[in-house]
Amino acid sequence: MRPKRIAILGSTGSVGRQALDLIRDQGELFQVVALTAGKNVDLLARQAREFRPLLIACGDPARAGQLRERCGNGKIHVQAGPEGLRAAATLPEADLVLACIVGAAGLESTFAAVRAGKSVALANKEALVMAGGLMIDSARERGAKLLPVDSEHSALHQCLRGEKRSEVARLVLTASGGPFFRSSAAALADVTPEAALRHPTWKMGPKITIDSATLMNKGLEVIEAHWLFAIPEERISIVVHPQSIVHSLVEFVDGSWICQMGVADMRFPIQYALSHPDRMPSRLQTLRLEELPPLEFLAPDPARFPCPGLARDAIRAGGTAPAVLNAANEVAVDRFLHGGIPFPAIPQVIQEVLEQHEPRPVTGLEDIMAADRKARDAARAAVERRT
């Protein structure tokens, strides 16, 4: 069997680096054909020298020269800017595109991969959050296969193997609860970025770690699950499971529940998406049932953690609203990380921006991008008013 040819959009980020670690360990099964990064041309060049892709691209056009210099043997095609990312996303030689550029920045290239009819492993959840309808319609139209990389959606994908969608009663996303699940409202007001970045169970990038602390991550995941599995938002629940062993659950109409479990290590869902429809023998450490702490499932508190409710508001509003939610969240998280606003202001900023927004129908990516830009301005203004 010839190796599966992989393009990685965002190979210098957390998911991208872990994917390359897995590919390094499973040499014969995969071939890397494209790699992209935003600004980290140092690491991108090192990755390119090791994995010898056909194409590499950096999002920042100003760094293209630097990148060419470092991979200057002429064998690797170097591109830059949005066209560069698009070229990597649509490379004819790629069998699977791993889309792991964080945030709205990854939307365009992910969408390009879907439009090109690629199998797309989605680690960029914003693509579905912002443009779920477009993405799903295009995937259907172009025969693109969408595979989740998020651990929760990978879990749901596994729970739904061999099952009929019409027999699903409910999807249940597990949340670790983040570092502040048991903190009082008063304590939340004093949370520092450093404390929020110390996630109790998962090792992830900074944006998603903060989303995890506010539970917005779970709100975004409800939207993502809605699009990926064609289940209405009101039949997607969230449960706090502090041990992060059960990664999500499905309840069926007959009262039976199927759940997926595993070590809290992103390499498992990344590997699942890379090797799908096969399951690849893993060299990673697996679960030891007898050594697990007792597994608990707790109801989240919407008063201290309003973000999932805001996400549900956005999906019910429809059209551009989820993109606006996402943009406002990105701005608010960024400002929190830079000391600009306190932790409880994150949902407040998002709510203000959502309330100002008049949702519009979405006919193309431009509608999404326009709503995104306007929402960022509105979010920045909302942050300003607080400083």
Next chain:
Amino acid sequence: MRPKRIAILGSTGSVGRQALDLIRDQGELFQVVALTAGKNVDLLARQAREFRPLLIACGDPARAGQLRERCGNGKIHVQAGPEGLRAAATLPEADLVLACIVGAAGLESTFAAVRAGKSVALANKEALVMAGGLMIDSARERGAKLLPVDSEHSALHQCLRGEKRSEVARLVLTASGGPFFRSSAAALADVTPEAALRHPTWKMGPKITIDSATLMNKGLEVIEAHWLFAIPEERISIVVHPQSIVHSLVEFVDGSWICQMGVADMRFPIQYALSHPDRMPSRLQTLRLEELPPLEFLAPDPARFPCPGLARDAIRAGGTAPAVLNAANEVAVDRFLHGGIPFPAIPQVIQEVLEQHEPRPVTGLEDIMAADRKARDAARAAVERRT
């Protein structure tokens, strides 16, 4: 769609009665075409008057007259004895045979259903324990579908939907641990039948409740799982899970685990087998995740609970050995229930009988039945020596 036509072998037992409760609630989906009982002709006659099957049969020929008297309107065909049970098992009008006669008594009729190429929902685990190889070979040869009713195997069956057998790393059967899981060896010596019959989580018949207290139930289930899922015994583990919420788990080669959960109520797995391949909307109470006790997984102690080890010895010995294990266990449990031997003597009797037995290859049901009879004699003798 025409209703699925069901024959129930052992309709007056615990599983049979629960199956009829479910069928009563789902009137349009099922039609009862045959019912059988051992001796309880009162209840069998009542069930027959309610469900109007084509055929009823009682295992005890001496009670045939009594039974005819009570269903004497001539519309229901009444039979008795082994031929009666066989007629019910092979009834041409039946789509699915629910085999729930407890113990070795159910083997012949279950085997007859398989030989007739029926879909067979197996609540009688002894059929697979005693004659697994024969049963599986015949099912393959005759195109009979075997569906587990045991909650653990139903769980495994569900976890394996849409999965490749070659990608299974391990099956893990959960055990409640029974009422004595935390009892000392000294305390086990004083266990009364009444105490052993009080199962902490499952409501089941007396034989299986004692098997549950000795963990022999789990040993028999390892053998059953080995045959049903074609997985070698050494890749089937047992874990004690006192909450009886997770009904079994599958570990895959990629380090991912799938498990099935639900309320500890036999009606769920019975319903799964009755409605397979569909999942039937249930009116039973389902799980409330947020109200669950913490879920624990503990290693069983082979010193206090030697029965699973004896079952593994039997399957490794092969041939007639598992039938001998089963027969010795049935005799020992019966004698314990009637006050003849203490609780810790159950595994001792079985071990003595197994050690005396020279395993023979199995070419037909006669080999099994002969080994069964000899083992019962040997077990009775072993019991005698203790009194």
